[in-house]
Amino acid sequence: MITDMKLNEKYPDVYGDLRLLRFLRRKSKERDVQSVAVAAEAAECYQCFLEWRFKNEVDNIRAMVEDCSGSFTPPDERLQTIAAYFPMRNFENLVQATDGSYCEVGDNSVKPAILVNVGEFDTRGITQKILSASDVDVALEDFLNYWVFLYESIHVRLYKQSIQSGQMSFLDEVVCDLSGMSFKQFFSPLFFTKIMSPWLKLMQANYPETTRRLYILHPPAFIKVVWKLVTPLLSQGTLDKIRFVSKV
Secondary structure (H helix, E strand, C coil): CHHHHCCCCCCCCCCCCHHHHHHHHHHHHHCCCCCCHHHHHHHHHHHHHHHHHHHHHHHHHHHHHCCCCCCCCCCCHHHHHHHCCCCCHHHCCCCCCCCCCCCCCCCCCCCCCCCHHHCCCCCCHHHHHCCCCCCCCCCHHHHHHHHHHHHHHHHHHHHHHHHHHHHCEECEEECCCCCCCCCHHCCHHHHHHHHHHHHHHHHHHHCCCCEEEEEEEEECHHHHHHHHHHHCCCCHHHHEEEEEECCC
């Protein structure tokens, strides 16, 4: 039971109704209905989320977020190593209006889209580093913890925005720019099975309903081949949010 868990009251963005509502929203969209059964399924998913946090000591990563004072640069050196392979440069202005204040979803304030330069991801380099038997710098756990750090940081901001606006807030637009992406960059069985699969599984299971829309910008000619490999790793709810575009 959720009540049996030791909840950390310092983190209301994690241990509170708003986070539970994200699981409920996902389940309602999956079942296309609202019912007691759907609510029970959402509560079960939230329970699994709490158990995952406890087992993997995710609150320690959440504490890093507090220590960073709003920065998306992790203080841990191992996570910084991962960040060098998967740079996320423009996250500092995440879900903020241009004047620095949080703004309501759907209002007239200007909110920057989050641009992710996927073409800059060094997937081959990180795969070799993680799977190298002689490399003790980083492991798959560090790679996953890097993304947990980012998502924890995101949800702190979404929580603050939700409280101020009085309604659930999301990343309205995430743009994945594939400019410069090579076929070898993602067409790697080891990367897909050993890294991407657990990565996407972890994020989708524990951070539902974070993004409202995800745009794939500048897809290369070989995207159909890569997409066939990626699609089975994504939930239907995630797939429904994705749009391929040539410009934004």
